[in-house]
Amino acid sequence: MGAILKKQRPINLDLQTIQLPVSALASILHRVSGVITFVAVGILLWLLGLSLSSPEGFMQAATILSSIVAKFIFWGILTALAYHICGGIRHLLMDFGYIPESLTAGTRSAQVVIGLTLVLSILAGVFLW
Structure with a gap:
């Protein structure tokens, strides 16, 4: 029988103590914003279909979009879309070599x-309200 090897690995199961680097957080947020954008397409297509169905459907869609809850949801969709576009451009610039593959870059x-998305999010909020 061979000797049993004891693995000496640090185990940290407390997720609240793990500090992700900002680049990892940006990557995770890019994926989350992609999912939000994908789901939002269904909502927006439904509203478009409703508004194009008849004059009454248009008024119903306008009424839906005038509520504060709908404006907040629409603001979230615009923020997710802005982040996904900015993050996608970042990934493209990295893929083409315009941003070096280093930790600092x-x-x-x-x-x-993240900063650009915050600015675009504020602008979207000003536009909606």
């Missing part, structure tokens, strides 16, 4: 994407 580009 990845961190800085992730910070720029």
Whole structure:
């Protein structure tokens, strides 16, 4: 019988103590914003179909979009779309070599994407309200 090897690996199961780098957080948020955008397409297509169905359907869609809850949901959709576009451009720039593959460049580009999305989110909020 061979000797039993004891693996000496650190185990940390407390997820609240794990600090993700900003570039990892940006990557996760890019995936989440993609899912939100995908689901939003269904909602927006439903509203478009409703508004094009008849004059009464248009008024119903306008009434739905005038509520504060619908505006908040629409603001969330616009924010997710803005983040997904900014993150996608970041990934394309990295793929084509315009952003170097280094920790500092990845961190800085992730910070720029998050900051730009915050600005676009505020602008979307001003536009909607």
